[in-house]
Amino acid sequence: MTTEYTRAAGSDDAFTLCLNPQAAKDKPWTADQDAILSDAGLTAARATISGWPGYAPTPLLGLPELAVGLGIAQLCYKDEGGRFGLGSFKALGGAYAVARLLQAELSKTLGREVSMEEVTSVAYPDEAAQITVCCATDGNHGRSVAWGAQNFGCGCVIFIHATVSEARKDAIAAYGAEVRRCAGNYDDSVREAQETASAEGWFVVSDTSYEGYMDVPRDVMQGYEVMAAEAFDTLDVPPTHIFLQTGVGGMAAAVTAQAVRRWGAGRPLIVLCDPDQSACYLETIRAGRPVAVEGDLDTLMAGLACGEVSALAWEILKDHADAVIALTDAAAVAAMRRLARPEGNDPAIVAGESAVAGLAGLTAIADDDELRAVLGLGHDARVLLFGTEGDTDAALYEELVGLSGDAVRGAA
Numbered sequence: 010m011t012t013e014y015t016r017a018a019g020s021d022d023a024f025t026l027c028l029n030p031q032a033a034k035d036k037p038w039t040a041d042q043d044a045i046l047s048d049a050g051l052t053a054a055r056a057t058i059s060g061w062p063g064y065a066p067t068p069l070l071g072l073p074e075l076a077v078g079l080g081i082a083q084l085c086y087k088d089e090g091g092r093f094g095l096g097s098f099k100a101l102g103g104a105y106a107v108a109r110l111l112q113a114e115l116s117k118t119l120g121r122e123v124s125m126e127e128v129t130s131v132a133y134p135d136e137a138a139q140i141t142v143c144c145a146t147d148g149n150h151g152r153s154v155a156w157g158a159q160n161f162g163c164g165c166v167i168f169i170h171a172t173v174s175e176a177r178k179d180a181i182a183a184y185g186a187e188v189r190r191c192a193g194n195y196d197d198s199v200r201e202a203q204e205t206a207s208a209e210g211w212f213v214v215s216d217t218s219y220e221g222y223m224d225v226p227r228d229v230m231q232g233y234e235v236m237a238a239e240a241f242d243t244l245d246v247p248p249t250h251i252f253l254q255t256g257v258g259g260m261a262a263a264v265t266a267q268a269v270r271r272w273g274a275g276r277p278l279i280v281l282c283d284p285d286q287s288a289c290y291l292e293t294i295r296a297g298r299p300v301a302v303e304g305d306l307d308t309l310m311a312g313l314a315c316g317e318v319s320a321l322a323w324e325i326l327k328d329h330a331d332a333v334i335a336l337t338d339a340a341a342v343a344a345m346r347r348l349a350r351p352e353g354n355d356p357a358i359v360a361g362e363s364a365v366a367g368l369a370g371l372t373a374i375a376d377d378d379e380l381r382a383v384l385g386l387g388h389d390a391r392v393l394l395f396g397t398e399g400d401t402d403a404a405l406y407e408e409l410v411g412l413s414g415d416a417v418r419g420a421a
Contacts, residue, residue, distance in 0.1 A: 011295050014380060016373070021339035024373045025285070026380060028332050029294045035274045036328045038266075045321050046266040050231045051238060054105055057125050058235055061104075061160075063093050066239040074353035076392075079375040083391040085248070086348075086368075087240045090359055090399025095156055097312075097361075097398035098236050098260065099149040099216075104157030105232035106214050106225050107142055111161055114140055114212070128161055137162035141211040144168070145191075145198035147311045148177035149363070149401055150216045150229075155186035157214075166211065170198040172307060172314075176402045194306045196316045217257040218321040226259065226321055233263035240393065241271060248277045248393040250386060254366035255281050255290045255333075256313040258322030260397060265329050277393070278384060280374075281326065281333040282366035284308035288335040289318050290326070299323055309338040309409070312363030312398065332384065338362075340369040342409050347372075348396075349410050349417045359414040361398040361406060368394055
């Protein structure tokens with residue numbers, strides 16, 4: 010049985026918090042989990058990604074004024090808005106998985122082990138051009154896959170669903186990919202991408218995993234873990250809490266995996282943050298097993314509009330994610346505005362609508378004395394957030410915040 014708390018049903022600041030009875034800080038990191046994300050895998054991903062032109066760790070920003078307002082000791086925000094010029098952390102996952110896939114396929118074609126350096130330098134352009142990668146996306150993952158395909162010399166087709174904005178579509182096409190719009194929601198576009206790839210002999214590079222499709226999403230998640238390692242390396246002491254937006258859960262699982270392997274039972278409390286219109290982790294933790302959420306999944310938090318959890322992510326999060334909170338779109342918009350117009354000397358931050366569920370979740374808990382006690386969010390708490398995108402849809406960002414991303418950056 011799960012323990013749940015619901016607040017202000019029907020209002021803009023409504024939320025539901027559900028504790029995960031399967032999770033515990035002293036649960037071990039298992040062999041099955043290490044087969045998904047590992048120290049060796051992280052070392053390989055960091056070595057590859059750090060060698061790409063334009064690589065630099067993204068900043069970990071302190072927000073002391075906001076911390077005071079929330080009644081905690083420290084608040085840090087990992088700002089992924091500048092990652093490789095793509096505007097989000099997704100550059101770490103999709104492009105890395107494209108490189109790994111090309112390495113495997115070129116090795117088969119050439120009959121010898123092809124190095125990662127040969128892949129990223131496009132040493133075999135004719136052979137690479139014969140390979141086509143594809144994926145379904147809400148925007149950012151597709152941009153990363155298209156960017157990787159363009160840089161490493163292969164073909165690329167991206168599938169988007171009915172509600173993905175034209176601006177996000179154009180941003181993907183700018184990297185040379187063919188973009189196809191599908192009927193239905195994100196999960197429908199995942200299925201169409203897989204069916205088309207099977208018919209055409211293409212390779213799916215997805216950030217979600219499902220039965221029979223595990224290897225590539227594992228590489229995507231391993232790329233994401235680079236972001237977590239960068240952040241943790243910067244901290245003098247571990248955080249006490251990490252609030253993580255979900256989607257299919259790949260990013261949340263990657264951060265959680267790094268926290269568990271690095272700190273063991275001393276890891277932070279992990280709180281997952283779902284949009285209430287696509288709360289697949291809320292429903293999954295309620296049931297204790299993966300549960301699909303049906304419907305159009307219509308949330309402003311487009312990058313989190315997923316109805317089915319990733320099987321690989323769930324293998325990690327079922328043991329090590331302590332709670333999940335489902336939040337409204339209005340709470341996300343309020344968090345975007347709060348970061349854009351900071352108090353005191355805090356830096357102004359451009360955070361897209363899919364970047365702020367963690368802050369929205371923290372804010373909801375911080376305003377509730379009972380739930381602060383439930384999650385141990387005391388005045389000595391040190392909280393870490395991952396701002397996973399900037400204004401990847403610039404027009405929507407300006408509409409929601411009332412300022413352009415450039416105006417916010419100019420004020421920073």
